[in-house]
Amino acid sequence: MCGIVGVLGKHQAAPILVEALKRLEYRGYDSAGIATVNNGTLERRRAVGKLVHLSDLLVHEPLAGKSGIGHTRWATHGAPSTKNAHPHQAGPVAVVHNGIVENFKELRDKLAKLGLYHETETDTETVALLAQHYLSQGDSPRLAAQKTVGCLEGAFALAFLFHGEEDLMIAARKGSPLAIGHGDGEMYVGSDAIALAPLTDRISYMDEGDFAVLTRESLEITDKNGKLVNREIRKIAFDSARVDKAGYKHFMAKEIAEQPSVLTNTLRNYISADDKNIELPSNNINLAKIERLTIVACGTAFYAALTAKYWFEKIVRIPVEVDVASEFRYREPPVTPGTTAIFVSQSGETADTLAALRYMALKGATVLSVVNVPESSIARESDLVLPSYAGIEIGVASTKAFTAQLTVLALLAVKTAHAKGVINDIQYQEYITDLNCIPRLISQALSIDVAVQKVAQKLATAQDIIFLGRGSMYPLAMEGALKLKEISYIHAEGYPSGELKHGPIALIDKKVPVVVLAPMDALFEKSVSNMQEVMARAGKVLLLSCQQGLNAASDGTWATISMPAAPELITPIIYAVPAQLLAYYTAVAKGTDADQPRNLAKSVTVE
Ligand code: M6R
Helix, strand or coil: CCEEEEEECCCCHHHHHHHHHHHHHHHCCCEEEEEEEECCEEEEEEEECCHHHHHHHHHHCCCCCCEEEEEEECCCCCCCCCCCCCCEEECCEEEEEEEEECCHHHHHHHHHHCCCCCCCCCCHHHHHHHHHHHHHCCCCHHHHHHHHHHHCCEEEEEEEEECCCCCCEEEEEEECCCEEEECCCCEEEECCHHHHCCCCCEEEECCCCCEEEECCCCEEEECCCCCEECCCCEECCHHHHCCCCCCCCCHHHHHHHCHHHHHHHHHHHHECCCCCCECCCCCCCCHHHCCCEEEEECHHHHHHHHHHHHHHHHHHCCCEEEEEHHHHHHHCCCCCCCCEEEEEECCCCCHHHHHHHHHHHHCCCEEEEEECCCCCHHHHCCCEEEECCCCCCCCCCCCHHHHHHHHHHHHHHHHHHHHCCCCCHHHHHHHHHHHHCHHHHHHHHHCCHHHHHHHHHHHCCCCEEEEEECCCHHHHHHHHHHHHHHHHCCEEEEEEHHHHHHCHHHHCCCCCEEEEECCCCCCHHHHHHHHHHHHCCCCEEEEEEEHHHHHHHCCCCCEEEEECCCCHHHHHHHHHHHHHHHHHHHHHHHCCCCCCCCCCCCCCCCC
16 A cells, blocks of 8 residues: 655656656556755655656646655545555655554644644654654654654654755655665665565565664664664575566566466476475475464465365365455454465565554464465564565466465465375375476466457456356355456456356346356266256356366357366366456456556555
8 A cells, every 4th residue: 555765866756756666657647746855944745646647747846856755645544646656745854654644633622722733644754743743843853753652542654854954855655565675875764675576685574663863974873662672684586576567568468478487487486496396485384283274365365275274175175264364363263273374475565464463473373374475574574484485466366476386385374284194105206296396387367368369359248247266266266256356347246156056146137148167077967067057047158167067068159168187186276267367357348557557556554
């Protein structure tokens, strides 16, 4: 939610800020804005909508100055409008903020009593007004910012800039990530390292409660107890921070296409060179002792978790509870000794998932995480991190990160089953062989591209679409529906095939396409029966199966897509491809923005 950036540089800040915001736009694109200090004067430019509107504005109304802050917004408090866009300024101070100030109403009332009134509906303006108040009391910028931060409840990453201060920026972190970039006589802050990658490869990450005072030549960080601290400066590989479409029309298309190489990389990081063993990062966790699992996640990561339930229950033979993070902790689930919990997240910053992790850690559970961003909060607070190695994912709709999560969870399930002695050495080897087939079969699955494009033209005119799946295809049916809703804005639902007749079948008529995910497995016949029930009610069935399955069951269907036959373990990973492609090409056919769909942001760092 929202991306922030700041620069104390040697060159004009505005173009640098805009370039960095471009790399943060995946975090929100309701509005964008920048503020700079030029000859001591604080000035800002803001525009509603995507960053391009701010760039256009800057052509006509340029902003000079070598120090600046910038923001790209996903609206929480107050509609997307120019007035509500960041940076928020109150007299001599401007602020950009990612997060939510939970006590802002109370603070707003206090400020009003002091004669300081809000002009916007945002919680962030409260921060600027508080800082203004302390400055007017004679406090230095540093003390004013410190006192301001001390008043705030909730989650925030903040950067402050001050009138008359060309060589000062203040940053604070509580609950939302913030990185500091170290340049040569320059300093930067950014919501993540990607934003700063073209500027510097020397990054330090602020910890929870850190407060930083930056000048071009210095950095002073105090921790949550006010103690001076050093945060390690790490070298980030520029390659891992490369962000371009490589000739594709959308990042989403590129990210779907690169899955064979991404998953090769994921497998390489876990399977030994002789293909004999699955190797996890070194840890003290005894997999053989795991008796049950709780897996928690949001959105697409939740569907990866739900798929993992099938693997862990069927292969490892342990009970697994899966929950959406936003529901999990408010139920106050009891945690018994020896509980192991897995948290799945692409960003590693999802507020609900992080809060659920903290709940479980506090109750004494062993915490594992499957994350794509290794420096993220979820990674840093886990006992064992299993990186998914998907590389940077820019498309708001998660694709390669999902299949990488699935791959890691499948690897973990097989490793755990072997460690517990539930599968023998031969079965272990067979599963490793199956896992090694993922990249090749994903490549084959990608060749359905043209067939999917044709079907998508027809799907684009539908108002409702139903996805059906049985067994591990059920989570995938929900993932297919989520993808489609997210980027094409067509209403879609995923159901377990066998559940349709218990109610949702009432929705079926000749206008409703029904996508049936039916690999040739033990449940195939049952899936076909459920499909027949749909066709008997004039439903338009799009059947996805291997050629053998299509030969057996395609009579009377509206359309078919032929998938490669795959070993049962990895079938959900392979069938993720058509789910992604259907959503993508339907969005393209409808002309919606596949990379930046309306109302969404990639990283949801608010509850
Ligand atoms: O970063 P996370 O994996 O924790 O994000 C979880 C969800 O917000 C995310 O999967 C969301 O549902 C995606 N936009 C789905 O495509």
